[in-house]
Amino acid sequence: MTTPRPDGVVLAIDTSTVVCAALARGGELLATGRVDDTRAHVEALTPLISQLCQQAELAMSDITEVAVGVGPGPFTGLRVGVVTALTVAELAGTTARGVCSLDIAARQHVLGRTASSPAVDEGFVAVIDARRKELYWARYDADGARVDGPFVGPADELPDLPVVGPAATLLADDPRVIDATPLDVAVLAQLAATFADAGLEPLYLRKPDAEVSTSRKSALQPGVRLSLTKRHRQDSATDASSDAPSTGGGQA
Amino acid sequence: MNASSAEPLVLGIESSCDETGVGIVRGNTLLANEVASSVDLHVRFGGVVPEVASRAHLEAMVPTLRRALAAADVDLAQLDGIAVTAGPGLMGALVVGLASAKTLAAYLNKPLYGVNHLAGHVAVDLLDHGDLPTPCVALLVSGGHTSLLLVNDMATDIVEIGSTIDDAAGEAYDKVARLLGLPYPGGPVIDKAAAEGNPKAIRFPRGLTARHDLDKHRFDFSFSGLKTSVSRWVETEERAGRPVPVADVAASFQEAVCDVLSAKTVDAALHHGAQHILIGGGVAANSRLRALLEERAVAAGLELRRPRPGLCTDNGAMMAALGTQVIKAGLRPSSFDISANSGLPVSTILV
Numbered sequence A: 001m002t003t004p005r006p007d008g009v010v011l012a013i014d015t016s017t018v019v020c021a022a023l024a025r026g027g028e029l030l031a032t033g034r035v036d037d038t039r040a041h042v043e044a045l046t047p048l049i050s051q052l053c054q055q056a057e058l059a060m061s062d063i064t065e066v067a068v069g070v071g072p073g074p075f076t077g078l079r080v081g082v083v084t085a086l087t088v089a090e091l092a093g094t095t096a097r098g099v100c101s102l103d104i105a106a107r108q109h110v111l112g113r114t115a116s117s118p119a120v121d122e123g124f125v126a127v128i129d130a131r132r133k134e135l136y137w138a139r140y141d142a143d144g145a146r147v148d149g150p151f152v153g154p155a156d157e158l159p160d161l162p163v164v165g166p167a168a169t170l171l172a173d174d175p176r177v178i179d180a181t182p183l184d185v186a187v188l189a190q191l192a193a194t195f196a197d198a199g200l201e202p203l204y205l206r207k208p209d210a211e212v213s214t215s216r217k218s219a220l221q222p223g224v225r226l227s228l229t230k231r232h233r234q235d236s237a238t239d240a241s242s243d244a245p246s247t248g249g250g251q252a
Numbered sequence B: 001m002n003a004s005s006a007e008p009l010v011l012g013i014e015s016s017c018d019e020t021g022v023g024i025v026r027g028n029t030l031l032a033n034e035v036a037s038s039v040d041l042h043v044r045f046g047g048v049v050p051e052v053a054s055r056a057h058l059e060a061m062v063p064t065l066r067r068a069l070a071a072a073d074v075d076l077a078q079l080d081g082i083a084v085t086a087g088p089g090l091m092g093a094l095v096v097g098l099a100s101a102k103t104l105a106a107y108l109n110k111p112l113y114g115v116n117h118l119a120g121h122v123a124v125d126l127l128d129h130g131d132l133p134t135p136c137v138a139l140l141v142s143g144g145h146t147s148l149l150l151v152n153d154m155a156t157d158i159v160e161i162g163s164t165i166d167d168a169a170g171e172a173y174d175k176v177a178r179l180l181g182l183p184y185p186g187g188p189v190i191d192k193a194a195a196e197g198n199p200k201a202i203r204f205p206r207g208l209t210a211r212h213d214l215d216k217h218r219f220d221f222s223f224s225g226l227k228t229s230v231s232r233w234v235e236t237e238e239r240a241g242r243p244v245p246v247a248d249v250a251a252s253f254q255e256a257v258c259d260v261l262s263a264k265t266v267d268a269a270l271h272h273g274a275q276h277i278l279i280g281g282g283v284a285a286n287s288r289l290r291a292l293l294e295e296r297a298v299a300a301g302l303e304l305r306r307p308r309p310g311l312c313t314d315n316g317a318m319m320a321a322l323g324t325q326v327i328k329a330g331l332r333p334s335s336f337d338i339s340a341n342s343g344l345p346v347s348t349i350l351v
């Protein structure tokens, strides 16, 4: 993304919520699509990109620039989008541009404002589902520039401002919700270079759940069960919610 | 397959546990095998933390791919396919490699082969010893797996005839290392400590070898009882104020593990009429297991095959080697919408 070319084809991807991708050339949208499934990122993303390329009558090798939402969002799905962007960028001989996914929601809101949802001077908050009954959120000014965040926390910690973004639907009956539009990365494909660079490491905001191993339990006292669990080599498919160390992985 | 060569050129990606691997093979010839391990990040947790491993995979994937391509010095356009671990393994880790592999295949317009990690541990031996005579009995031992496989055909017919009913062998090594105050991972440190000890000093139990167990679990393994037994023994010594003979405990524990593994592997080969046995997985690098298995295989008139240690641990070359076999067998590629499957059975070699 260092030298945007007017004739270059931009691929935009975001998997912080559902599965989103779009293609644009010189600010003109060629194709955009979304698979509304929060648990099928690895299944749906490549087929979606292929489909968009077909729609735009392009080959993937015509892509010259890549922009990707780096969250915050549930980790497993998020990484699918980021590694896909990194791989396309590597093959295209470019460097992907990482942007905050909440910034995409904020930009969508600002560009999509209508008479029924006019600008609010004090700005607004954009939200993405963080699961575990929490939200990822950031605060924006009236023009959609991020002024605070991103953060993760329960809904009752949100500042008292209008709320936009894909997770606004979770705030049922909250009068502050003014726009619950799902993410669409058309805006990112068209305007990639105008988004703040967020780097390419996902905005995790949460540490991995894991305990440093401590002293051992007695094997002699009756009734004390050792933690001998069957190893399944399996973690939560959805997020980092069950990250007890699975011992023994040091040996392939 | 491209016209310039009779053997398929395959790039393989592996990300099922804590190693990010990219390998490139042509037929049974290894061209590149680049691995980035996150093992150091897991040491303080005493085991692989899935989220930590997944984050490391994302960081390492493209750099590892880049290194493999440089090492093999092949043109991506010449590839006959992309093979990738579709399972079993840690879900969050698997999807990183799978997404990257799908992208490569779609971008390069090459067939995608989502293949089985366990079968990859068998196929990797082809890179060292050529085509595998079948039937063959394969013992896979690592922190994640302890399985006895009957390989009737590398690409189409593998049956699991036995597995652990509780801990994996490598997991028992990690747990025993911890209670002896040795660092994680336990395999290499116990092997080293055992070299100084007496394997007959303490008679630890051999799981599932009693007559009544053999009826139902002839080819299965159990290591949790062994681990508890070692733990009790050590604690008893400590309570009595006696110094724990670490080398003897390590050697006696290792003897119990290797005795059961090698006896059941040889028994399985004789039972199924296999002339060849193969070991794979990280614990296959263990010196005692190799020696005991070799000794018993020779005594039973069997031939033992073991890939070099660098290919026994998880890597991308093993998936590429399996991909080669799948292509040579003329099997259809995988769909681009396949999922990762953390519990993929070994009987499903190609998804």
Ligand SMILES: [Zn+2]
Pocket (backbone or CB within 6 Å): A252, B117, B121, B142, B144, B281, B313, B314
């Ligand atoms: Zn393995």
